[in-house]
Amino acid sequence: MESQRTFLIIGLLLVSFLLFQEWNNDYNQPQQPSAQTQQKTQSQQAGQSDVPQSDVDNSLTATAVDRKIIEVTTDVFAVKIDTLGGDIIETKLLKHAETHGSDTPYLLLGEFDGNQYFSQSGLIGLNGPDAQAERPMYDSEKLQYTLNGDTLTVPLTFVDDQGVRFTKTYTFKQGQYDVAMDYNVENTTAAPLQVQLFAQVKRTVQEKGSLIDQSYLGGAYGTDEINYEKYSFSDIEDKQLNKTTQGGYIAFLQHYFVSAWVPNQEQQNTVYMRLITPSVAQIGVKSEPITVAANSTADISATYYMGPKDTDALEAIHPNLDLAVDYGWLWFISQPLLTLLKFLYSFLGNWGLAIIAITIVVKSLLFPLTKAQYTSMAKMRALQPKMQALKERYGDDRQKFGQAMMEMYKKEKVNPMGGCFPLLLQMPIFLALFYVFLESPELRHAEFGLWLTDLSSKDPYYVLPILFGASMFLMQKLQPMTVTDPMQQKMMTWMPVIFSVFFLWFPSGLVLYWLVSNLISIAQMLIIYRGMEKKGMKVRG
Structure with a gap:
């Protein structure tokens, strides 16, 4: 599966999540x-008059004899x-x-x-x-x-x-x-x-x-x-x-x-x-x-x-x-993440540094999957000429084309879903951290430094969302677009902008996590691609 499509899936998941939250907000409005x-x-x-009702006025402006x-x-x-x-x-x-x-x-x-x-x-x-x-x-x-x-x-x-x-x-x-x-x-x-x-x-x-x-x-x-x-x-x-x-x-x-x-x-x-x-x-x-x-x-x-x-x-x-x-249905992820955050904060003394540290930990644990992801995507790009030849050979016969494509994947030892799973795996972590920032009083008014004085609220100058969009744009440039559908191309081109707009109102600590995650991904991508190119595989351009 092409990397651009995996970004599209993540974008749709995030949008769906936000829409569901907005629906839930509206549905529960009194x-x-x-x-x-x-x-x-x-x-x-009438049947529950034993407990004092609304006639009990506790307001500070209320008056009562000897009160x-x-x-x-x-x-x-x-x-x-x-x-x-x-x-x-x-x-x-x-x-x-x-x-x-x-x-x-x-x-x-x-x-x-x-x-x-x-x-x-x-x-x-x-x-x-x-x-x-x-x-x-x-x-x-x-x-x-x-x-x-x-x-x-x-x-x-x-x-x-x-x-x-x-x-x-x-x-x-x-x-x-x-x-x-x-x-x-x-x-x-x-x-x-x-x-x-x-x-x-x-x-x-x-x-x-x-x-x-x-x-x-x-x-x-x-x-x-x-x-x-x-x-x-x-x-x-x-x-x-x-x-x-x-x-x-x-x-x-x-x-x-x-x-x-x-x-x-x-x-x-x-x-x-x-x-x-x-x-x-x-x-x-x-x-x-x-x-x-x-x-x-x-x-x-x-x-x-x-x-x-x-x-x-x-x-x-x-x-x-x-x-x-x-922490909602992702409590089993949120609770360990908060425990780890507290542990990192205990010796770093700064919640922003703790977030950066936990991002490094998460990305390090996911590195084997990340390597498999980028390797799979590189192989998929290398197979594009063969894929095009199969399309020309079988024309509109989708059944034969699909069978031939799966045989080619098996022969070349390529997993078409290998580029999708690691990115999808990060979404529950991202959403779990979202609830950690909503529910954990430890992170209320948590400071980082410079203009980031409250990681539980949005970036007042929107610096982190802009940097996040730039990092996402750079990741796209490092993975040249291979899709031919004009609509998909436009969506991929605008995806960094769409994400940046979403992140304008997100807790700045959460945006910090995703920005650092992107920067680490870029570094991992360059290292992995450089190693593959040394082996003679063309993975970029």
Whole structure:
């Protein structure tokens, strides 16, 4: 197979991939619900009124009697907790900048661009304080807490009309993004109480990003039967989730970051997702009801993670939560590539150099196939005169021509597919790296040098895409075009330009990988061709 056609195949694969991604983006776009959908949402809520609905306003502009905001600062967090319900209403990630080069921490939870994203938790059930008409107003000894050691506890207390004391305690740990949330119920009455924990995130429905920013935005959950399942906003609108499971978890996923509730894994829990208004979703989990005997206490706990998509940290709090770092169907390639990238970065100290190094590693491993590729293409070019003679001999008799051509290939020991396979093999690696750049927070705002200050975003001056196009053009020149069809000739001529245009918006780290790959391919090509020419085989011109 001619080299030009292999480039065409790769081009079509890339275009198909981008078109599929764009279709997927459009297909999953949340639409404004119709009046019928709103009625359905309201009717579904009627049977689930035990969890606080949209009347709970956690916005910082909301006012309530005796409402206060508690500020908690650790080495990784700046958190605000609302004494109304004891919810986390704002989280800033101190080790992650809002934008590249900014001193402003990344706002994960809170209010931004007209959207709301809060973490809510409480006790419902027959005697739960959050099952009442108004949510409980907690008391706190302090309004400011700072982590000075390994752990920091923030206790909130509420005493109801019956004298039952509810203590809600958040425990923050140094260097960690998971927060323990514990309830202690002290039943001072002469009758048993029944309470039920709920933990959820309340999130404004948002549209997804651009063609290149294809990172998933929406919910996910896991049960004892399903390790990991995405549940997009459109899924919530069509069919609101309600599953009972042993253990389980829920999560909300976005570009590079995730928040997740993991309840007690020894209990029966219910994971749920639903729209509480046409534009606001709840994604949460409820534990099984707990009975607190008269004049006794009981403890209920859950873990809340809010931070970067760190596979080790996520797996530490639930064995399947690391699947939230979603590399798609090429995960088995993406994960080893990221591991290798981290290893190379550990001693190179620069993500750009690590990308160059991993490109060298990949191209070195593929060199035997690359050599076979260029050797096959050279032999195919050498057989062009014989091929033309067969065409003239058999004319329009395609069957005889095909048989004669296969006999010639067998005699000359030429594999017509030898020039195609190595290039096709590189496409999964390329796409796997694409998802690595989308999902791995390590590469967010990763610097290289000079004008490349963020390898996870496009080249601001488009230098790399232009150099890539030039390298692709040079590769074509080193492999003279042998196709005779005018349309194919035009497509091959414009292929470097088409690829360069595509790569204008790709993460610059990904373009760097492909540019270095092309440069290595050019060097390998020259070495291989020079060796073949020394043996008397004409491979160029």
